[in-house]
Amino acid sequence: MDTRTRLRALAAATLLGWAAVAGAQEPGPLSSYDPPLPDSFAERLRNADLARGEQLFMRKCSSCHDQEKEGGHGKGPHLWNVLGRRAGSIAGFEFSEAMRNSGHTWSFATLNYYLTRTDRAVPGLAMEFRGLRREKDRADLIGYLRTRNDNPPPLP
Numbered sequence: 001m002d003t004r005t006r007l008r009a010l011a012a013a014t015l016l017g018w019a020a021v022a023g024a025q026e027p028g029p030l031s032s033y034d035p036p037l038p039d040s041f042a043e044r045l046r047n048a049d050l051a052r053g054e055q056l057f058m059r060k061c062s063s064c065h066d067q068e069k070e071g072g073h074g075k076g077p078h079l080w081n082v083l084g085r086r087a088g089s090i091a092g093f094e095f096s097e098a099m100r101n102s103g104h105t106w107s108f109a110t111l112n113y114y115l116t117r118t119d120r121a122v123p124g125l126a127m128e129f130r131g132l133r134r135e136k137d138r139a140d141l142i143g144y145l146r147t148r149n150d151n152p153p154p155l156p
Contacts (some may be wrong), residue, residue, distance in 0.1 A: 027113075030087070030104040030121050035113035042156040044135060046106060048143025056141045060132070067148045076127060082106050082151050085120075096125035108156060110140050 027033055042123045055065060063078035071078050077093040084107070088100035102122050104110050114121040115138045130137045146152045 028120070029098075029102070029123055030110060030146045031102045033106075033113075037107075037109035037112065037156055041135060041139060042108070043113055044139035045143055046155050048140045050140070050144050050147060053140035053142070053144025055084075056132075056137055057144055059142070060129075064127075067145065069148075069150075079145060079148060082145055083108070083111070083149055083153050096124065096126040099124050099126075108142060108153075111145070112138050113153065115141065 010136060029033070029127055040097060057065075061067075061076075061079075064074050065079045066072055066074055068081045069080050071091045073090075077090050077095070084105065087102045087104050087106060087110075088095040111120075115132050116123060118129055119131075132141065146155075
């Protein structure tokens with residue numbers, strides 16, 4: 001084993017050890033994982049470009065979701081007041097069993113985690129959306145969704 005490989009292995013072991021000491025959870029389904037809200041993401045949320053977030057919503061989400069206050073369900077559930085809502089709980093929409101049993105509430109942290117990789121966050125869900133890889137895209141979109149709420153939660 002060369003020096004570079006040994007150093008990588010040592011670094012990985014050290015990080016795993018620190019995570020265990022700190023009580024960090026292993027990322028996985030939202031049914032068993034409470035994701036943190038990284039400081040970098042909180043900062044991006046505070047500086048979110050809401051107009052860009054709306055454009056992202058229209059381009060990536062609106063074919064399945066409505067976000068207007070008086071809107072209704074489409075292929076996906078209505079997203080007005082999504083922040084603070086228990087996942088899989090809005091009346092009038094038939095959620096997948098995976099989403100109904102996911103057991104989380106939509107917050108900045110859970111939406112960020114979910115929108116990063118939906119299949120990891122809620123395995124077995126019916127939604128056919130892989131996620132948004134760029135942190136800025138997720139922050140702009142979530143910042144916009146925050147405005148689609150009767151009582152928008154305070155920014156972190």
